[in-house]
Amino acid sequence: MSLIISWFVVPASHFGPPTGSSILVYGLLAQDMFTAPTPNGAFWSIGVEAELYLLFPLLLFVWRRWGAAVLVVCVALPVIGRGLMAAGASPVEGANWLAPNLAPVFVAGMVGAGSSLRRTECGVCPGGGSLSWPLCRSWLSASSGGRSGR
Incomplete structure (x- = not known):
């Protein structure tokens, strides 16, 4: 154009x-x-x-x-x-x-x-906690049906 x-x-x-x-x-x-x-x-x-x-x-x-x-x-x-x-x-x-x-x-x-990107040491997230905190938090929330426990 x-x-x-x-x-x-x-x-x-x-x-x-x-x-x-x-x-x-x-x-x-x-x-x-x-x-x-x-x-x-x-x-x-x-x-x-x-x-x-x-x-x-x-x-x-x-x-x-x-x-x-x-x-x-x-x-x-x-x-x-x-x-x-x-x-x-x-x-x-x-x-x-x-x-x-x-x-x-x-x-x-x-x-x-x-x-x-703050790293997390939660040990629960896929990748051994190597995901950034927002991604790990989202994964935890999704895997627990919206209740991440934090």
Whole structure:
């Protein structure tokens, strides 16, 4: 729909109307790696999100293997180093390759979500009490006919 609107109603950006390369780049979610006229200015984030979701299993592996602090450092240090080594210590704005710059924010969200899940030691829940408290509470409530005993 955005493609049709930008072709026939109003152009989406100052880079001109979308072309065949726009369809290819945005269709493959590669807009963070390649430049093409955009059919919709908000589409930049979809490619970044796709890249971060592809990295998600690796980020989880690092987190579970070495901990949240190591994950945060591993993701933040390259971004900080790249920013400090940029000309005038000011990274270029509006460029592609935003996923590395937004990875620390993504990891902060992961760590924040993980820390909000309080673990229970009830021993009754499936998984040996490894479920988060809200899930365990729901399971206890459902398995006792609505009376969890707590």
